[in-house]
Amino acid sequence: MDTAFISEYAPLYIEAAGVTLWLGSLGILLALAVGLFCSFIQYFRIPVLRYIASAYIELSRNTPLLVQLFFLYFGLPKLGISLSSEVCAVVGLSFLGGGYMAEAFRSGFQAVEKGQMEAGLSLGLSSGQIMRYIVFPQALSVSVPALCANVVFLLKETSVFSAVALADLMYVAKDLIGLYYKTEEALFMLVAAYLIILLPVSVLAAALERRLRYAGFGN
Amino acid sequence: MDFEEVLLEVRHLHKDYGNGPVLEDVSFQVHKGEVIVIIGPSGCGKSTLLRCINGLEEIVSGGIWLDGEAVGKDKAKWREVRQKVGMVFQNYDLFPHMTVIDNILLGPVKVQKREKKKAEEEAEKLLERVGLLDKKKAYPRQLSGGQKQRVAIVQALIMKPELMLFDEVTAALDPEMVREVLDVMLELAKGGSTMLIVTHEMQFARAVADRIIFLDEGRIAETGLPEAFFDQPKTERACRFLDTFLF
Structure with a gap:
């Protein structure tokens, strides 16, 4: 392995990792917001909107991110809407992630017993207060493992961003292979970069799950 | 005992879930x-009656007045009513x-909005x-069923x-x-609390009640003072019901 090559081009990877992390985080935050919004709509059974939410969830979960990105990047300009690579990446990731996050939140809401709502009502709490103090905290603690798994999954999905001409980690690796034929070194750095980003996230997620699961609620 | 207010x-409370009446007049x-x-066989509408009084079930017709004020018409009113009416459930639903x-x-x-x-x-x-003062910082999961009910x-x-x-x-x-x-409930009753109790504990009912309401198939079949009701029930239905508690 050519170590000189690795040290020469490592900065390129660091820069690309920044792009991956920045756009990935933004997409994930938006996905959480979209998912939470959809799950609220479904929980409160808001007429009409709940069907739109279900349709969206099925659409986002049953189409590949690559196809979604192609639609945004190559399809939309035909309709007169041109988006930059960055915007496409963030919109695509939050579109995909929103569906997964909504399902994670939904499973949490479903796990909260119906009696909890009635106990809250009988104390005179409003439905907003019941959501905020009683239902949501319990639902969230159930959802956390699924939400964390989604975060890791979505960070990995960012590797298709290169398909819409975005200089992320995958893009840099492909570029170096194309230019210098240093396949081994380029791929080694790519794997290392993803591991450096994702391992801490996974460890953090596991710690968070343990805390919520075992430290809380008197277990 | 005399009660005035x-x-x-x-x-004339009426309630049904769509397949026959649950509460009738x-x-x-x-x-x-x-x-x-309130006593009566399973499915006679006892729990439904309490749930109607606390607005957890919508009533079909008839009315409920608390402190002379009609309740149950608008949703915002229920929040006020529920502060005046405390409810403890069967399944100790603590958070x-x-x-x-x-x-x-x-x-x-x-x-x-009271000061914490x-x-x-x-x-x-x-x-x-x-x-249960020593259980102040405990989580519900760490309590027994009886302790949970006392907290509730x-x-x-x-x-x-x-x-x-x-x-x-x-x-x-x-x-x-x-x-x-x-x-705990008996002590509350002695302390002058107004209470509406649904129970299957007949000895307790006799000890705590000022009045018994016997509910059967959604109707009030009989009401009376506890001694009179338990010793000389007037209706045949109440006789049969009370017999089931004797071995």
């Missing part, structure tokens, strides 16, 4: 300070993610009364309700825990 009045009054025990003290303080602090410190002092006094009673009491509803609060408990919960 009417606190709750239920008039139920009318009665609860006076301030009175303890009424599992909160400690005992947080469970108790949720109502007074978030609904009644004062409410906490009061909560401690109530916890002491039910013998404190949770309702701290709102200073004018009327307390108890829906088969000992039905899901192990036998040895029934007593500790009934003792």
Whole structure:
């Protein structure tokens, strides 16, 4: 392995990792917001909107991110809407992630017993207060493992961003292979970069799950 | 005992879930300070009746008056009513993610906007009364069923309700825990609380009630003083029901 090559081009990877992390985080935050919004709509059974939410969830979960990105990047300009690579990446990731996050939140809401709502009502709490103090905290603690798994999954999905001409980690690796034929070194750095980003996230997620699961609620 | 002021009045209450009536033409009054025990076979509508009074079920026709005011028409009104009417359920529905003290303080602090410190002092006094002050920081999961029910009673009491509803609060408990919960209720009754109790504990009903309402198939079949009802039931249906408790 050519170590000189690795040290020469490592900065390129660091820069690309920044792009991956920045756009990935933004997409994930938006996905959480979209998912939470959809799950609220479904929980409160808001007429009409709940069907739109279900349709969206099925659409986002049953189409590949690559196809979604192609639609945004190559399809939309035909309709007169041109988006930059960055915007496409963030919109695509939050579109995909929103569906997964909504399902994670939904499973949490479903796990909260119906009696909890009635106990809250009988104390005179409003439905907003019941959501905020009683239902949501319990639902969230159930959802956390699924939400964390989604975060890791979505960070990995960012590797298709290169398909819409975005200089992320995958893009840099492909570029170096194309230019210098240093396949081994380029791929080694790519794997290392993803591991450096994702391992801490996974460890953090596991710690968070343990805390919520075992430290809380008197277990 | 004489009771003068009417606190709750239920008039011609009718309720059904779409397949036949659950409650039919139920009318009665609860006076301030009175303890009424509702008994009757399973499925006779006892729990539904309590749930209607607390607005957890919509009524089909008839009306409910609390303190002379008609309730049940608009949703916002129910929140006020529920502060005046405390309810304890069969399945000790405490909030599992909160400690005992947080469970108790949720109502007074978030609904009644009372000062947290004062409410906490009061909560401690109530916890002491039910013998659970040492469980203040415990989570519901760490308590026995009987302890949970006593916390649930404190949770309702701290709102200073004018009327307390108890829906088969000992039905899901192990036998040895029934007593500790009934003792708390008996003490409340002696202290002058107005209570509407649904129970299958006949000895307890006899000891605590000022009046018994016997409900059968959604109708009030018989009402009377506890001694009269238990010793000389007037209706044949009540006789048969009471017989099932004798071995």
